[in-house]
Amino acid sequence: NAKKMGGNTYRIYYEELSKHEMENLMIANSLRNAIAKDELNLSYQPKIDIDSGEVVGMEALLRWENSEIGQIFPDKFIPIAEDTGLIIPIGTWVIKEACKMNKSMLDLGYPPMRVSVNISAKQFKDVNFINIIKDTLKDSGLPANQLELEITETFALIDVKNTIEMLSKLKEIGVYISVDDFGKGYSSLNYLRDMDIDELKIDKSFILGLTKNPKNASIAKTIIMLAHQLNMNVTAEGVEKVEDLLFLKSNKCDKVQGFYYSKPVTKDIFIDYLNEYNKETC
Ligand code: C2E
Ligand code: MG
Ligand code: MG
Ligand code: MG
Numbered sequence: 001n002a003k004k005m006g007g008n009t010y011r012i013y014y015e016e017l018s019k020h021e022m023e024n025l026m027i028a029n030s031l032r033n034a035i036a037k038d039e040l041n042l043s044y045q046p047k048i049d050i051d052s053g054e055v056v057g058m059e060a061l062l063r064w065e066n067s068e069i070g071q072i073f074p075d076k077f078i079p080i081a082e083d084t085g086l087i088i089p090i091g092t093w094v095i096k097e098a099c100k101m102n103k104s105m106l107d108l109g110y111p112p113m114r115v116s117v118n119i120s121a122k123q124f125k126d127v128n129f130i131n132i133i134k135d136t137l138k139d140s141g142l143p144a145n146q147l148e149l150e151i152t153e154t155f156a157l158i159d160v161k162n163t164i165e166m167l168s169k170l171k172e173i174g175v176y177i178s179v180d181d182f183g184k185g186y187s188s189l190n191y192l193r194d195m196d197i198d199e200l201k202i203d204k205s206f207i208l209g210l211t212k213n214p215k216n217a218s219i220a221k222t223i224i225m226l227a228h229q230l231n232m233n234v235t236a237e238g239v240e241k242v243e244d245l246l247f248l249k250s251n252k253c254d255k256v257q258g259f260y261y262s263k264p265v266t267k268d269i270f271i272d273y274l275n276e277y278n279k280e281t282c
Helices: 019-032 074-084 087-107 121-125 129-140 160-173 190-194 204-208 214-229 242-250 267-281
Strands: 002-004 010-012 040-049 055-066 070-072 114-118 147-152 176-182 199-202 233-237 255-257
Touching: 019 074, 040 087, 040 114, 040 267, 055 074, 055 087, 055 255, 055 267, 074 087, 087 114, 087 121, 087 129, 087 147, 114 176, 121 129, 121 160, 129 160, 160 176, 160 190, 199 204, 199 214, 204 214, 204 233, 214 233, 214 242
Parallel strands: 055 114, 114 147, 147 176, 176 199, 199 233, 233 255
Antiparallel strands: 002 010, 040 055, 040 255, 055 070
């Protein structure tokens, strides 16, 4: 869609772009300044240990509010950030912010929790990724095992050799690794054998539909058994109803996350939640 105008000047003919392309272009342009304009924030969603009932971690989820476009959700802007390469600076910002937040929770006297951060394929392939992780842990003072990186199986399989290498470096540092949205992609089981992974997160499509279709329940149960057979932990994401929680509990799922407990919230509300939650369960 870019036409050569002579010299090195290119002009994009906006009339030729579809509404969708226009929108993506606008988002990409605004996203470029999102960090500098302080428009990014992290929301945190608690992760609960089913047996003890304790909050043992939280997932950091990116939020972006632009003055013109308004609130845009990650499903919309993360793919654009990936296409434009902006995911590198944005992803780095997320890692730093999440580690800082978790360290401040430790400093406030809360029991050690693990913060998990979603990582895109592009970040994982970046030659600086390991150094970013090392530097962030050093600068924040957060113990490595209190940082969890969530990767997806689809991207783990794009470049298996690189992923295996990267994971072993991360394990050397002591970072915790989980596979997000497990069961949603084109699963191939050999990577579970060849890659050093600590946890599987059952894709929420199975958990949201747990009671609607008995096959979802069978799949969830099977993923729990698979994880345990391979000495991995397992988290169910998308737990909204008490009956889902009870099903997961009786099938020995380790951790749960979902609207039943809390939506992703700001750091301050997360702390309020934690204080209330501890009071109720004491
Ligand atoms: P995800 O990593 O699988 O995160 C879980 C998503 O499910 C979150 O959506 C969360 O709000 C939602 N969720 C949690 N509990 C429930 C529930 O009980 N019911 C339902 N219906 N939904 C629930 P969110 O925050 O919109 O994020 C969407 C996706 O965007 C994430 O999926 C993740 O893949 C991506 N994402 C978010 N933040 C980042 C980030 O910092 N970096 C990267 N690379 N991706 C991110
Ligand atoms: Mg995730
Ligand atoms: Mg994800
Ligand atoms: Mg997920």
